[in-house]
Amino acid sequence: MRIFAVNKASIIKMYLHQNKDWPNFKWDNDTILPYVSKVRNLQGRLIGKMEGIGFELREEAVLETITEDVIKSSEIEGELLNPEEVRSSVARRLGMEISGLSNASRGVEGVVEMMLDATQKYKEPLTKDRICGWHAALFPTGRSGMYKITVGDWRGDKGGPMQVVSGPMGKEKVHYTAPEAPRLEEEMNQFILWFNSDTNMEPVIKSAIAHLWFVSIHPFDDGNGRIARAIADTQLARADRTNQRFYSMSAQIMKYKKGYYDILESTQKGSIDISQWLVWYFERLTDALEITNHTLAKILIKAKFWELYKNTQFNERQIEMINKLQGDFVGKLHSSKWAKITKVHRDTARRDIQDLIEKGVLSDSGEGGRSTNYILNLPNLEL
Template identity: 55%
Template sequence: MPFIHERAGWPALEWDLPTLAERLADVRHRQGRLFGRMEGIGFPLRSETLLQTLTADVITSSEIEGEILDRAQVRSSIARRLGIDEGGLQPVDRNVEGMVEMMLDATQRFAEPLAEERLCGWHAVLFPTGFSGMRRIRVGGWRPEDSGPMQVVSGPIGRERVHFVAPAPSRVPSEMGSFLDWFESGAAPRDPVLRAGLAHLRFVTIHPFEDGNGRIARAITDLALARSDGSSQRYYSMSAQVCRERKGYYEILESTQRGTPDVTPWLDWFLRCLGRAIEGAEATLASVLDVSRFWDEHPRETLNERQRIVIQRLLGPWTGKLTTSKWAKLAKCSQDTALRDISELIARGILRREASGGRSTSYALVGRAASPSPERDDP
């Protein structure tokens, strides 16, 4: 069975708008309701929600590709670039800076045209050394002729699953020229949400670069969704939702690639996933409001710098147990100093000792449940 890009008429795609109309209307309603709610809260809370959303976007987009980025570095990089006041900014690795730079360019400059030079610039910041792992790749340019067939796979090394084979390198320049013309012209659907779903599918199908195509596809999706919202303020993360639903994502992607030009099932999945992403933004907002209430009850001015840094981490997406050694690492102090800081907060009713015991005493914020201890622990 031929892949979709091998069928006559490609890249012309078809979809049944009446089938999608109700779901599309629901997504547009959710977008409007979310932005309306965000307008009703103060600027500091909107900034924190934006910071959390963009941090999740960057981290999960990389996680889908098997790369785990340091959350604190990602948050620091975004805060610095957006001018958001954030205590305890950290040094940031090149791979984090590159991913943040691409995602912010896509979302903060969403109205600017998507062109070959811009996409190649994104690719260049993703691979500043010219290597993908141990392999040298062409950076800032389409796949070279000698790169061979490009298989789109998922799964761990040794157990990869091939979902489809992308067009030959010789086709990439013309395919990308057609894609970019379509994306910025009236040939694409007028509704920018449908355009986002189709753009993601078309770009992933072409797979124009030797590596980084998934991350760039999600940046293009975010750019298109920012256009649909008419705002650079990102309060929901499509990448985070795709990461949660990656099995379903790869299944619908594979069936679409092996199917007909009718991509209604793909767009239906995309709209459902997007709806759940917007719904998930409510959880982010609830978390931000919860943090705001905490700082109202415990003003930052009454804490020393070390205490502020660690408590800020505990109020975020923290996993694992807080011990004196972990406090010392986060606050860059001795364990004796860490213990004094912790003891003071226990006396003030801000921290409590965990009941679990064990070899090392651990602590948690009062009024918050203990976090599980996963294989990959914080910090």
């Protein structure tokens, strides 16, 4: 979905921000409260479980979660980031000592900087300067793709009203028209004041509203979705009362990307009652909390593996490949792939692999011939 300014008349009579009651959102408590109760219960259980697994494993969980969050939030907007660069940038900024870190591009560094500022410094107030700093970090070249944009300040309307548009040139479909540029300072002042001062609202409801409210104002030329999700994550960190992130809301939004855009569009064209948006948001938040058990299982298995082999000698190549196999290794492990990744001769790769087989770390898959490949033997784990 493309987001840019075009000179087109609105195809509907009223958007949410044009409602006379904007932004005094309403919702049906009887509908919402069961979802809120389930989310809060899952949050409490997850935080309690994480507190019991030790500092190093919590660090690993935070690294995995923030890496995924950064990647998926950008992917929602159609931007694919290099996972190794993201992981390296996150690890460095968290002060984690990890061997073989990749150098990250300016673009990756900017997204990571924004996300970590939003979640690690969740107690700090939201300000225009802070939000505009995030925007500048997202667009270090001052451009969105080929187009020069206003960076680090609210957008203007010199190219026409800001509209969310899809479809080929000449046959665009307008999904949303944002508030006019002259309204932005007042709109954002009101939003920021509410975000910083309304402490009586249930925190997870506030996260959902902040997401919808910010993206409806659409104060920037580009990057509004990513910043809206960062602000929502700030509020979720406040709800959890910790800067350690153990679940990724953006990963679930990406999984249901079409539904995300559909519910935003229908809500922004609907009444001031946002019950359906809240239901959708809490369903995704529930998914994010529940799927974290799988992430936790991977981390605990990794810890148990290295505990089992703490007295076993491995060379640097073997350690690198074992860690890759415990992560998001793609495809099957052949000796040729080992050689390519570790930059050694294939005979050296074979010796590395045979040594791990003898130590019980790897097993031959049994396929034989040119299809010979190897499987990492992981310990069993009961959560």
